[in-house]
Amino acid sequence: MNVQARREADPTNQRPFYRQFQPEALQDALRRMYLIRRFEEGAEDSYMRGLIHGTMHLSIGQEASAVGSCMHLRKTDYITSTHRGHGHCIAKGADPKLMFAEFFGKEEGYCRGRGGSMHIADVESGNLGANGIVAGGIPIAVGAALAIKKQKRDDVAVSFFGDGASNEGAFHEALNMASIWKLPVVFVCENNKYGMSVSTERSMAVEHVADRAAGYRMPGVIVDGNRIEDVSEAVMEATARARAGEGPSLIECKTYRIRGHSKSDRNRYRSKEEIEEWAAKDPIRHFELELIARGILDEAQVDTIRAAAEQEIAEAIDFAREGTDPTPDEVTRDVYTVDLA
Amino acid sequence: MNVQARREADPTNQRPFYRQFQPEALQDALRRMYLIRRFEEGAEDSYMRGLIHGTMHLSIGQEASAVGSCMHLRKTDYITSTHRGHGHCIAKGADPKLMFAEFFGKEEGYCRGRGGSMHIADVESGNLGANGIVAGGIPIAVGAALAIKKQKRDDVAVSFFGDGASNEGAFHEALNMASIWKLPVVFVCENNKYGMSVSTERSMAVEHVADRAAGYRMPGVIVDGNRIEDVSEAVMEATARARAGEGPSLIECKTYRIRGHSKSDRNRYRSKEEIEEWAAKDPIRHFELELIARGILDEAQVDTIRAAAEQEIAEAIDFAREGTDPTPDEVTRDVYTVDLA
Amino acid sequence: MNAPAIRELSYAQAIQEALAQAMDADPRVFLMGEDIGVYGGAFQVTGDLVHRYGEDRVMDTPIAELGAAGVAVGAALAGCRPVFEFQFSDFSALALEQIVNQAAKIRFMLGGKVSVPLVMRFPAGSGTGAAAQHSQSLEAWLAHVPGLKVIQPSTPYDIKGMLLAAIDDPDPVMVFEHKLLYKMKGDVPAEPYRVPIGKAIVRRAGTGISIVATSIMVHRALEAAEILSGEGIDAEVIDLRTLRPIDTATIIASVKKTGRLACVYEGVKTLGMGAEISAMIAESEAFDYLDAPILRLGGAEAPIPYNPVLEKASVPQTEVIVARVRDLLQGRI
Amino acid sequence: MNAPAIRELSYAQAIQEALAQAMDADPRVFLMGEDIGVYGGAFQVTGDLVHRYGEDRVMDTPIAELGAAGVAVGAALAGCRPVFEFQFSDFSALALEQIVNQAAKIRFMLGGKVSVPLVMRFPAGSGTGAAAQHSQSLEAWLAHVPGLKVIQPSTPYDIKGMLLAAIDDPDPVMVFEHKLLYKMKGDVPAEPYRVPIGKAIVRRAGTGISIVATSIMVHRALEAAEILSGEGIDAEVIDLRTLRPIDTATIIASVKKTGRLACVYEGVKTLGMGAEISAMIAESEAFDYLDAPILRLGGAEAPIPYNPVLEKASVPQTEVIVARVRDLLQGRI
């Protein structure tokens, strides 16, 4: 859809998303989407160049669900994230400098170099952490929501997870508990069609992850995960419901990861055509065009935002490379709050 | 409902259950229900008298779901059972003598005294075992069904479990796999309203366990678990479906356990009235009256069946008491198929 | 001023008192577990606490150990102090992912930015005729995991004080309680007090051999020591109390004095707690003081059987401890 | 007759060949696991087997470790011979209930009336930068469990032969494979053959000290032995290979000869495999032959960190083995 068509689709700018958020907030959302994209491209590049070791899971193509979900969140709201968590982390407010420092294994990193990509967390911003265990964060989010309720706060916890994670028992147990205890938690499933190499058709008895919501007596909403406004409106409703004490919701964002599952993926389980088809639905480009069609930004401003993101990421990598290496005698540091004798 | 009312409810004996089974099979079903009841009363009595140690979980009041489900099963069909498994075991064809021998910890017992009530199994009859782990048997049944499919047999696996078990992740994972692989398995939930002390209202987000079936794209059927004909007809359909390669089903039998959860239960979580209300819906009495109303048995024949069951149980206890005690030097026997040096 | 009140309480009552006092002192503390509310817990440890503290602080969970453990981890991260009861320690096998991959590692993985103040209680052990899936002693699994602390108090006094210390602790503490101890009575001060985590205690001083025992085996070792003293064998009995971190100093000092060591524990012998105690001594400065092989008495290499005779034969009993220690002292091992 | 064909294969290729030969020989054998089909397995162990044997025999499971493990147990009970791949050994924490409470105990609980012929494969260990939840060495947990057999082959030759023996075995066999070994090459006969479970092997004969090592540590110990031999220290290196049941005879014989013992393993030191080896020797007839404390080199008391320098420092490296053995031999331990 070009700009003109977009204008005609919503001529009076009626969509709640565009009315609810100030232009600055919308621009900031675009900025974050770019930060995520460039962060991951920078990480990928650093990995290729041998600067980063281990593995990483890129969410390129999935930026709308991360940013759209977190736009409604306060610093005191929690998220739990996944192995594919860079986007969630930046969307919730993390500083790419400290994230890159973590990737480079430096003391300045969010986890002082102990966690790396798969455990990146930014507790101050309310990100309780990525998780190397598929579905591991789901019950943790429910627990955070339980704490919120006990503390009589009106915060919420948002749990991100993938389609594959919804086949884990932890998903079932967690959603059931969230529902019976009416906890302020929003389950955001990023359904990118595959759990590693296994498609949802082959791994899930139902067509949509949202079909599972009925089993827990909670709303199950399907949105186009590549359209930030769709994601955001659904999450807005769910967080409002949660803050009002009406319990959890499940939102399924239909999306796609453009890159392979991790660095070892040879894309044998999907076709080039499928990847290209989804690449054409790029969530960033979609959002840009909407902002332009609605007169919130013009192309030049978009360029400025993109350039600033690029700049920020380049600086972050420089910052990280110059960070401090942990010393090997510190192997047992921080295993306990008070080091054992 | 008295005999007359029952006659009027189905004046031409149209119910499939009564047409499908020969009178002998129906009488045998009643006999098994009595065997289960008397078995458990005998076990309870032996426990009170200090002859049996440990604990036990009685299914008194739940006999219809066990017997009604197993009437359709062949010896080569499998069941997996639960901590409340005496009924399933007898219904699938076990010999009460060998069961009591197990309770008394004797070499003659089904498990040579190693298993006791919670692990009783009768593999020759297709009972893969009770299970001390709530929901532990559900994936095992799915695995047995997978084996059946691989071996191109037209047998089925039936997994019994309770309402409480359906809150375990293993339930979710197992039902999903059974469905995606279209396995010949029937999930029979005996919903007796409580998982130990916690009611389904307090532990389950949905009202019925059968509501969960939709999340696995399989039929979810609710039946009166105290009416053997209701159970049996539902299981008949499900096993036919399974044998025909059409995949799994979930059947929820609404029932009630009259005794406490185990020997330590003080019934603090439910009322006397509730217990009495359900005692009045006794599945055995119901079945007797139906058989009488339909002219399949008269009261005297019922008395004969009951007396025979009593006799069989009394003899079984005598047999068990005289069994052989294992010797303490055999502690590590049967840990491995070939004893380690 | 009055002398501080000391009453006889059972081990289970001592736990209940600790839980109540912790909840009184700190609104962040709450309990969760299966049937801990109106049922009072499978072993009546929580008793009527739900009536005193309400369902919000004494929460019955669905039967969903993994998810519920994860809820506890999340609540701990977000400012609560959950005390989680497993109905039987065997069911911890369902929740190890949250205990080991999450609770034990989160602080470390996050570079020390958070703590996970979580207490989990595990009714463990054999002797109740509950067979293989309800009688295990799995404490060695968790004692193998850095990031956890693991305790195994053997007396009403210790369980109260160590449980209170565990609830104070900023890190996850795993509490193994032997089911046969729940009814055991002992003197317990009414006031809250702490018994430090990480300290073993000499329960009986002696010079002929050091017996390091855990949980219910402490009592059997003490009985054995009494019998042995009648034969002129003067055993020192050490109650390990904490499995991680191990109080190596106390054990090393004892072995240096006695020159002999026996480890008595209920868990499966291979890779059970005694393996670690033995290896720790064999690599320590106490090695040079050893006058005999290190005796290990652990559980049989078999699941716990239902039959009561076999069940008893599966784990060390007093007579066996006496006989084996005697053999050791007489050079027959 | 031609000489039997022997080729160089990688450890991963040797596994793949064993799986293929087992499937060729026995229609009951099938594979299940996450992404073992068209993806070829996270470590490319199953490779293109799905194309050769079809999706029914090389089954991708949903991400549902507990349930899938239970499915494997049920299939084994009903006449199949499943070989189950965990994507990472760390995820076994999700499935321990089926492994430990079910697979390991069913035969015993049922009085010997059934067997559970199940093989599970666990890619384990650190060194890939995958951090705390993807780098653990948890083999000691399963080696603590009666009813299981646990193996940890260290060479392409052994993994092929031991895996085939495991698939033959009527009981559950747990196979720990170090991820860093997958690419290691070695001579492997083309024909199927068996290497018996339960037998350790002396990889290097020596007289000065016995080093018992497991998995990748066997290779580091051999490297260390080479270096030490240049200093006049003649180490015997034993590859444990099977963790349950332990081949005590081979180790005892070696220690009687050398008078010294070091255990080298990657798992956390406390309650890791070295604890058992050390304790086993300390209670055995070999005790009297010991001339020095028993050295244990295990993993740090910490989760595996992401930073590569810390990661290396967390587990024994060749230089550390050399230094500590030297210290021991020079009486500095």
Ligand SMILES: Cc1ncc(C[n+]2csc(CCOP(=O)(O)OP(=O)(O)O)c2C)c(N)n1
């Ligand atoms: C418990 C567990 N099982 C398996 C894995 C290996 N693994 C990591 S990501 C992944 C796929 C997850 O799929 P999904 O939940 O859809 O998330 P996505 O990767 O598509 O974002 C798998 C199998 C893991 N990390 N944890």
Ligand SMILES: Cc1ncc(C[n+]2csc(CCOP(=O)(O)OP(=O)(O)O)c2C)c(N)n1
């Ligand atoms: C995994 C596990 N958690 C808890 C228990 C303790 N337990 C035994 S039976 C039971 C209640 C089970 O409820 P349900 O599934 O409804 O079966 P019912 O007892 O009502 O027949 C509980 C909590 C157990 N045996 N296994």
Ligand SMILES: [Mg+2]
């Ligand atoms: Mg996915």
Ligand SMILES: [Mg+2]
């Ligand atoms: Mg129930």
